[in-house]
Amino acid sequence: MPTVADRLNIHLADWNLLYTKLHHYHWYVTGPNFLALHTKFEELYDYAASSLDEVAERILAIGGKPISTLKQYLDQTMLTEAGKESTADEMLNAVIRDFQTFVSSMKETTKLADESGDAVTTDLLNGHMEELQKQIWMLTATSKGLPVKV
Numbered sequence: 001m002p003t004v005a006d007r008l009n010i011h012l013a014d015w016n017l018l019y020t021k022l023h024h025y026h027w028y029v030t031g032p033n034f035l036a037l038h039t040k041f042e043e044l045y046d047y048a049a050s051s052l053d054e055v056a057e058r059i060l061a062i063g064g065k066p067i068s069t070l071k072q073y074l075d076q077t078m079l080t081e082a083g084k085e086s087t088a089d090e091m092l093n094a095v096i097r098d099f100q101t102f103v104s105s106m107k108e109t110t111k112l113a114d115e116s117g118d119a120v121t122t123d124l125l126n127g128h129m130e131e132l133q134k135q136i137w138m139l140t141a142t143s144k145g146l147p148v149k150v
């Protein structure tokens with residue numbers, strides 16, 4: 001049975017994966033929406049950077065040990081690195097799918113945190129889920145017709 005800290009380490013790995021993946025998209029996106037998407041991906045990797053630090057420091061605050069190497073992040077993330085996505089739409093859809101996976105995973109953690117009486121962790125994750133759900137809506141509105149599912 002994983003602890004809340006174990007679950008948070010998975011989220012820490014996911015934020016680190018996204019931090020790198022969103023840089024890849026920021027650099028390689030092309031097309032008529034380049035300027036908007038280049039800027040959006042930068043906003044999102046900045047959000048990943050601040051969120052990963054919040055998650056790591058929450059792990060420390062509850063007596064856990066945040067994982068801190070790239071190998072650990074790759075071993076523990078639920079997401080996958082950037083692949084062959086080459087069009088703006090493929091990149092958008094990959095980010096939307098990752099955010100959906102991430103929100104589902106965070107929902108599981110809030111159940112565990114609630115059972116453990118850890119409302120502060122639930123609050124932190126609720127904030128992250130609120131932001132990702134907003135981004136899923138905006139990215140979906142930008143992409144071509146992918147249904148919103150959160």
Ligand SMILES: [Fe+2]
Pocket residue numbers: 026042
């Ligand atoms: Fe840049």
